């Protein structure tokens with residue numbers, strides 16, 4: 494395990510924070526420290542104002558997301574709209590053009606995959622299996638320093654992580670060292686990777702990136718930073734509120750517009766922890782009533798909220814008439830609402846119906862001011 498000092502030094506090198514030849518110092522306003530949440534985190538060393546860029550991180554691994562529902566496209570340019578898709582005859586990766594095939598990116602991917610003996614004829618290998626595993630395959634090209642940075646991130650090594658490598662092993666004979674490193678990369682990616690936003694309106698395969706500095710930020714449901722990407726997948730992390738010296742710097746790993754039960758379930762499923770931040774502990778979520786349900790009593794205008802939001806089996810109570818509702822009745826309503834939301838087609842929304850049907854959502858969102 495790296496000491497804080499060693500990790501800080503590697504992070505500075507990774508971000509390019511140094512004093513250059515002219516003696517100009519490029520230092521940050523934060524340090525890596527031990528968090529009260531357990532593990533490490535980032536802390537402000539001086540007062541930071543809202544809007545300040547804290548750092549610009551770049552991914553040590555970048556590749557297609559592993560989900561089975563992700564639309565697969567060119568493994569170089571990520572286009573999912575092409576009439577000319579073909580599989581490379583040497584490695585079976587999906588490509589859209591000869592130009593994409595001739596890039597260094599493909600050359601490196603191709604060389605890595607061609608080192609392995611295929612168990613089935615190469616043209617019969619499903620390109621989706623390769624696409625799902627491409628991010629961990631690219632981890633095989635990390636430098637020694639980058640491997641150490643990856644290993645310094647918090648990693649969940651549950652058996653269900655690494656499915657994409659197990660799938661790949663059906664197609665290729667993979668040496669144990671390669672398999673171990675790819676499996677570690679899967680765990681690090683599942684725990685820490687950020688989904689890279691695609692440029693608005695562009696139809697592209699969805700990517701994930703392992704950002705070693707952003708990955709050190711802990712989660713809070715009221716984050717004090719926000720991040721955005723440029724076209725080279727660099728991530729700029731900005732303060733969204735003033736952060737006082739000594740305070741921890743947080744990101745959010747979940748939807749900040751979701752109510753507490755949805756956020757906590759999502760965090761548990763994806764990041765394996767139950768959040769206990771101030772917002773999660775407050776039944777009203779700072780007065781927004783984001784997850785509230787209308788009271789079951791027809792005459793009562795009140796809202797139902799969990800009595801103890803940190804306990805997923807806590808009964809709910811009306812804030813007006815004090816009616817108590819067991820958790821199982823609440824869950825029935827929530828799952829019905831969930832499937833209703835899931836069935837909405839956001840791609841073909843008729844503006845007039847949005848304003849009337851989702852009016853309540855609109856006003857709730859507008860009243861959020863974290």
Ligand SMILES: [Zn+2]
Pocket residue numbers: 567568569570571572588589590593
């Ligand atoms: Zn392409």
Ligand SMILES: [Zn+2]
Pocket residue numbers: 581582583584585586599602603
């Ligand atoms: Zn190839």
Ligand SMILES: [Zn+2]
Pocket residue numbers: 713714715768769770771772773
């Ligand atoms: Zn929380």
Ligand SMILES: [Zn+2]
Pocket residue numbers: 788789790793794795796811812813814815816
């Ligand atoms: Zn009531």
